[in-house]
Amino acid sequence: MQRHAKGRGMAASWYGIARTATIDRAGAWVEMDDGGTAKVVTGVTEIGEGILTVLAQVAADELGIRPEDVTIGDNDTARSPEAAHAGATRQTYMIGNSVAIACRDARAKLDAELAAYWQVDTAAIKAFDGDIWAEGTNKRMTVDEAVALCKKRGVVPVGSGSFTAHGTGLDPVDGSGAPWQAYVFGCQVAEVEVDTLTGEVQVLGMWAIHDVGRAINPRGVEGQxxxxxxxxxGQALMEDYQLDKGHTTTHGFSKYILPTSLDIPQINVALVEDRDPRSPLGAKGIGEPALVPTAPAIMNAIYDAIGVRITALPATPEAILAGLEAKQARNSALVN
Structure with missing residues (x-):
């Protein structure tokens, strides 16, 4: 066998969005404010996934203003509607949809007053980038002016929204049920090079294509x-978390190997926007699903390269060499 063997592997995945086997819900408040601005109040938690940027984009699109004119308010649930936890790939799906519904509620109040003032049908009123107008007419003003007009007519354009994802428990006998309302699908391909002398595996490239529903922030989705x-x-090749009778024997990060920038290959991402028909935005989620097919794709690539099937993670150099030895022993036994 050649010392540096290359191989490619593929793995596909599916994943359910929002809480599992139960009803998930989230709420939000929105106010269209002076100066053509808006504020959004929800109990969302930003943990680095970029949800605040997404919510600002959602609100801006629904209200017809710019994202920089949207303020995301205090997330203390003593003063804001419930948004629940930052997990289950649910932030965009649950909070994004609740914000969209709240924005539409606020816009409905604004549009009703403006339609009455202009004597047009509310369906004709459109807004974008801080301007609002009635289609088919020359009636136009800024959102700032529209909000001021609405307030002069005695109405504050505020809205509230709640979004629910319906899931059911699983039958204890046959496992039937509907644990998630929405699903995403993905596929990844890995190319690796295995050093058959040292057992080291280098990932040369990754290709990923994922169904994310409507991609509200494509760059953010690609980053996820x-x-x-x-x-x-890291899960596939390096991170080795050890347990003994339920207690960790991994002492700390000093000897816990994590991937660094030098270990990361070129990652090529393509998005499939199969919109969710059961939510206002049509968006789904990608936080956790992107992780699922990576390790299987890498393991399949290793098998393609050296014919060794790794069935426990991580695939350390020691595991690779042990697999090669076992393969050689099997081949020798067949010859003899």
């Missing part, structure tokens, strides 16, 4: 996928 692949690479 890239982050999931980096985590999956």
């Amino acid at each position: 996928i890239e982050g999931g692949i980096v985590q999956g690479l």
Whole structure:
């Protein structure tokens, strides 16, 4: 066998969005404010996934203003509607949809007053980038002016929204049920090079294609996928968390190997926007699903390269060499 063997592997995945086997819900408040600005209040938690940027984009699109004119308010649930936890790939799906519904509620109040003032049908009123107008007419003003007009007519354009994802428990006998309302699907391909002398595996490239529903922030979605692949690479080749009778024997990060920038290959991402028909935005989620097929794709690539099937993670150099020895022993036994 050649010392440096290359191989490619593929893995596909599916994943359910929002809480599992139960009803998930989230709420939000929105106010269109002076100066053509808006504020959004929800109990969302930003943990680095970029949800505040997404919510600002959602609100701006729904209200017809610019994202920089949206303020995301205090997330203390003593003063804001429930948004629940930052997990289950639910932030965009649950809070994004609740914010969209709240924005539409606020816009409905604004549009009703403006339609009455202009004597047009509310369906004709459109807004974008801080301007609002009635289609088919020359009636136009800024959102700032429209909000001021609405307030002069005695109405504050505020809205509230609540979004629910319906899931059911699983039958204890046959496992039937509907644990999630929405699903995403993905596929990843890995190319690796295995050093058959040292057992070292280098990932040369990753290709990922994922169904994300409507991609509200495509760059953010790509970042989530890239982050999931980096985590999956660590899971596949390096991170070795040891337990003994339920207690960790991994002492700390000093000897716990994590991938660094030098370990990360070129990651190529493509998005499939199969919109969710059961939510206002049509968006789904990608936080956790991007991790799922990475390690299987890398393991399949290793098998393609050297014919050794790794069935326990991580695939350390020691595990690779042990697999090669076992393969050689089997081949020798067949010859003899």
